[in-house]
Amino acid sequence: MLPGNVSSQYISGLLLAAPLLAQPSCVQVTGLIESRPYINLTIQAMKAFGVEVNVERIPAKDGQPEVTNFRVSSGSYRTPGSVAVEGDWSNAAFWLCAGAIGTDPITVEGVSLSSAQGDRNVLAALSRFGARIVRSTNAATVQSDKLAGFEMSAHDIPDLVPVISAVASLAQGRTFIRDCARLRIKESDRLVTTTRELTALGAQVRIAGDDLIIKGVDAFTGGEVDSHNDHRIAMMAAIAASRATGEVVIHGAEAVNKSYPDFFDHYRLLGGKVTLEEE
Numbered sequence: 327m328l329p330g331n332v333s334s335q336y337i338s339g340l341l342l343a344a345p346l347l348a349q350p351s352c353v354q355v356t357g358l359i360e361s362r363p364y365i366n367l368t369i370q371a372m373k374a375f376g377v378e379v380n381v382e383r384i385p386a387k388d389g390q391p392e393v394t395n396f397r398v399s400s401g402s403y404r405t406p407g408s409v410a411v412e413g414d415w416s417n418a419a420f421w422l423c424a425g426a427i428g429t430d431p432i433t434v435e436g437v438s439l440s441s442a443q444g445d446r447n448v449l450a451a452l453s454r455f456g457a458r459i460v461r462s463t464n465a466a467t468v469q470s471d472k473l474a475g476f477e478m479s480a481h482d483i484p485d486l487v488p489v490i491s492a493v494a495s496l497a498q499g500r501t502f503i504r505d506c507a508r509l510r511i512k513e514s515d516r517l518v519t520t521t522r523e524l525t526a527l528g529a530q531v532r533i534a535g536d537d538l539i540i541k542g543v544d545a546f547t548g549g550e551v552d553s554h555n556d557h558r559i560a561m562m563a564a565i566a567a568s569r570a571t572g573e574v575v576i577h578g579a580e581a582v583n584k585s586y587p588d589f590f591d592h593y594r595l596l597g598g599k600v601t602l603e604e605e
Contacts, residue, residue, distance in 0.1 A: 330359035330394070333511070337396070338368040344398035345377045353396040360508050363444030363482055365396075370442050376404035413437040415445035416485050417586050418466075421596070422448055423489045424565045425468035426457035427496050432596065433467040444482045451478060451490055455497050475501035475542060484508045487538070488520045488562035494540040495529035496569060507536040513584075514554035523551040523559060527566050527574065548572025557584040564593060564600075577605065 328336055337355060344351040359365065369379045382395040413436035425432030439446065439461055452468055453459050454476045460467040475497045480487050487509055494501035509516035517538065521531045528547030531540045548570040553560035560581045567574035579602065582589040590600045 327354045327356060330355045330357040331508070332360070334359065334361040334364040337365050341365070341368050341372065341379060341396055341398060345372070345401055345403060347400055350400050351398045353398070355394045355396070357391045358481075359394060361444065361482060361484060363442055366442045369396075372398075372403075374406050374409055376406070377401070412441055412443065413464075415441060415443040415448065417589075419445055419448040419486055420489050420561050420565050420589075421592075422452060422466060422468045423493050424568055424596070426452045426455060426470055426473065426493050427565075427569050428470055430597075431458075431460075431467050431469035433465055435465040437464060437466060439463075439466070445486055447483050448486055448490070451483075451486065452493065454478065455493060473497035473542075475499040475540065477502040477504065479503075479505045480509070481505040484512070484516075485558060488516060488558045489565055491520050491524060491531060491538060491540055492529075492562050492566045495524055495531065495543060495566070496545070497540075497542045499542060501538075501540040501542070503538040503540070505536065506538055510536075512558075513556040513581075514559060516556070516559065519552075519554045519556060519559045520562065523563055524566065526551050527563070527570060529566075546570035546574075548574050550575040550577065552576075553578035553581040555581050557581045557586065561586065561589055564589070564598070568598060 340353045372379055380397040384393040386392040415437055418434040418437050421432050421434050449459055449466055455473045456471050458469040458471050475494060480503055487503060506517055517533050521533055524531050526549050530543060546566050546569055551563045553576060555578055560576055560579050563576045594600055
């Protein structure tokens with residue numbers, strides 16, 4: 327039995343191991359499940375390899391929390407022969423957000439608009455801000471327009487919060503990002519590091535419990551930030567730098583290597599100016 331509010335990765339790991347066991351297995355999860363789309367992705371991948379996962383949801387009752395049972399039969403995986411790996415919406419989100427705050431539209435190709443990945447909802451968030459969105463079969467284009475703040479939940483999309491916060495920092499009015507408790511146990515406490523580093527660049531961000539409240543400014547001012555060895559904080563700062571009036575120095579920028587080693591090469595291809603120095 328696992329709590330649902332810690333990490334979907336534990337649940338995915340157990341599901342992936344379950345078919346290799348001698349007996350059928352049940353992974354029981356209590357309470358609301360954080361980052362549920364990642365579990366859906368796991369189940370989708372297992373199905374592609376011949377393993378079905380049956381999901382049973384038991385509603386909360388008489389003071390007892392909701393329970394979700396994931397039942398997996400024993401048996402081997404079977405190769406589908408070939409599979410196509412989807413583009414990564416989590417990394418695509420940084421370029422799409424850059425398009426929302428920049429001067430030119432940015433198109434990301436190779437992404438599925440019907441993906442089970444939760445982070446494809448970056449398009450919905452940017453649309454709510456007021457950015458112009460163009461969707462096609464396997465690509466998305468985002469262009470800046472008059473941006474305005476709104477209220478959103480990060481319950482299923484915690485990895486988007488840093489870069490969405492950068493966009494919110496340049497949107498008129500206030501943006502409220504709710505349900506951010508999960509961010510406290512990422513590579514860094516992203517509630518703190520997102521707030522601290524965007525503030526260092528001239529943003530107006532504050533923490534209220536497990537929420538972020540962001541008041542829009544006209545532009546980032548530039549300055550020095552620390553990645554805190556967190557790839558998403560380093561990339562957030564780089565995207566913010568595209569709308570800064572001064573130079574931005576990112577200490578620990580090599581943190582991007584965890585998920586996107588080519589990030590700064592692609593940043594240059596899109597017109598960004600980057601100088602990498604060893605410290």
